[in-house]
Amino acid sequence: MGNEISTIDITVIVIYFIAVMLIGLYVARSTKTGEDLFLGGRSFGWGLIGLSLFASNISTSTIIGLSGAAYSSGIVQSVYEWMTGIPLIIAALIFIPLYLKSKITTIPEFLELRFDNRSRTFFSAITIFTSIVVDTAGGLYAGSIVLQAFFPELVIWQTCLILALVAGLYTAFGGLKAVVYTDAIQAIILIIGCSVLSYMLFEKLDFSWSNVVSNAPEGHLSIIRPADDESLPWPGLIMAVPILGFWYWTTNQYIVQRVLGAKNIQHARWGVILASFLKIVPLFIMVIPGAMAIGLFPGLENPDQVFPTTVMKVLPVGLVGLVLAGLISAIMSSVDSTLNSASTLVVIDFIKTRKKDITEKQVLNYGRITTVVLMIIAAVWAPLIANFGGIWAYLQQMFSIIVPPIAVLFLVGVFYKRGNGTGAFWTLILGTLGGVILFILGQKDIWTLHYTYNVGIMVVISTILFIVISQFSSPPEVQKIQLYTFNKELLKTEKEVSWYLDYRYHIVILLAAIGFLMIKFW
CATH class of the missing domain: 1.20.1730.10 (Sodium/glucose cotransporter)
Structure with missing residues (x-):
């Protein structure tokens, strides 16, 4: 070498x-x-x-x-x-x-x-x-x-x-x-x-x-x-x-x-x-x-x-x-x-x-x-x-099993205020179990889709589980969750700053850079 x-x-x-x-x-x-x-x-x-x-x-x-x-x-x-x-x-x-x-x-x-x-x-x-x-x-x-x-x-x-x-x-x-x-x-x-x-x-x-x-x-x-x-x-x-x-x-x-x-x-x-x-x-x-x-x-x-x-x-x-x-x-x-x-x-x-x-x-x-x-x-x-040989490589795909229900609880949970503890818990259990099943079927060549497809599928299933189970169980207390859900005040700066220090302008520049790379390497 x-x-x-x-x-x-x-x-x-x-x-x-x-x-x-x-x-x-x-x-x-x-x-x-x-x-x-x-x-x-x-x-x-x-x-x-x-x-x-x-x-x-x-x-x-x-x-x-x-x-x-x-x-x-x-x-x-x-x-x-x-x-x-x-x-x-x-x-x-x-x-x-x-x-x-x-x-x-x-x-x-x-x-x-x-x-x-x-x-x-x-x-x-x-x-x-x-x-x-x-x-x-x-x-x-x-x-x-x-x-x-x-x-x-x-x-x-x-x-x-x-x-x-x-x-x-x-x-x-x-x-x-x-x-x-x-x-x-x-x-x-x-x-x-x-x-x-x-x-x-x-x-x-x-x-x-x-x-x-x-x-x-x-x-x-x-x-x-x-x-x-x-x-x-x-x-x-x-x-x-x-x-x-x-x-x-x-x-x-x-x-x-x-x-x-x-x-x-x-x-x-x-x-x-x-x-x-x-x-x-x-x-x-x-x-x-x-x-x-x-x-x-x-x-x-x-x-x-x-x-x-x-x-x-x-x-x-x-x-x-x-x-x-x-x-x-x-x-x-x-x-x-x-x-x-x-x-x-x-x-x-x-x-x-x-x-x-x-x-x-x-x-x-x-x-x-x-x-x-x-x-x-x-x-x-x-x-x-x-x-473990090849098995260890499969473990890297374990993230495609655990990620979807977790992502749903955070992404959907902060906007869907009817979401409750029962819906969250069973989404974690059933969403993870669903990911495990797809993973096992994939190893047996029964389910042949790329693991990235599984992520998208399980996000949709986990979202449905979260909403449906929450709808059929008691709603959370409004006062208890208002500090942990979305409101427009979150988007504001903590205090007034010059435009060049405003994080929102930085985001615009960042999006432009990512967009340029997307076009360049399309």
Whole structure:
């Protein structure tokens, strides 16, 4: 694949590891309460929120997967990145003010306020499970596999353990503030490293876009695919991508937690809009480089080798270390976020609800202990993923099972004020069960539709369930739910600001940018 990793590159990586640990542990000194641990004392400004949202979302599977997919099948998968702006616009307009005015610590807590404790418990339990078994363990395993491509002598279980220990320790002691501060640094390193790689690849193609296009197979640089396309059919693009994006960016604890830690609604809104603009960047520094590699490195059999190959064959000594530090950043920022959010859910939704007289000091201790326990579980489970082979790939489709009913409760629930706790709970149960049935039928080749179609189908079914069951059971108390449902006042700015600081103008610019990309890569 190229030259061996140099001593200079290894030194850069080691310095990065040490710096992240020191920053995380330094921040831990100011973590004294449960709110400090879980929400950073509600003190985050828009810059930290935006950078942390970007970093916590980008994983090694994102970097390797996007460049590999662009090389083998085209750029269509990138829509999950740059169409992030759509669900985040919905969050900025409606859900951020609802969440922050509710003073919640967890997203399931909002479901209890809007509906009842049954929905909160069910949603929280599912989120904890997927956070540790799929997200954290999956991130550790994928990250270890990627690092092994650069360092063949690495042992997977040892690598998983080291990554878990580093991320887990500063997360356990520093909490969300340590996560956000380290994420911000990791986001900058990641963007710089991948940008340098993209520039040098483009240089090898004489800075000519026509060379990129001419080397790519027909349709590779288009996001609109046939209805039977295996990667992302166009109906799935319409039905599933916005719904999956809404769930991920607006109701997913491990993403939204830094928004809940904002100093006010204004900074939270600015932060998610900054993240939306940043999410356009991977198209140019992770996706298109994969398309560039088609002409530069033809014949690669395994798409996962595209990114490691370009790094080793294009970058000079020193810069390889910088890009690898960015790659490790992607691992760490995903792992620390999922660990912190899962421990938050365990303590706030299960321990604190049962121990009403618990002190802030005890909440802090429970949070740290839970983080360490979850870190150990993820580190032990991660290497075992290799034994599941193709089954693990199927687990990624599990989100198409759990997302539809959850999305309906939030999207429909804030507008449909007749919706009640009974309707919400049974929508979660029956909607999830329906998703499981479609998933099983799909594995047995009885139900052959692409999983993105299933998302759209189950959203419709879950919506019908929610409305019908709510209509045939007692309505909620109007006074109880008015703070947790839509009203036009939510759309206003928190205070009068100049037009260039008004988040609504930022949204217009963001929509224009997304629209331009849609047209460009249609």
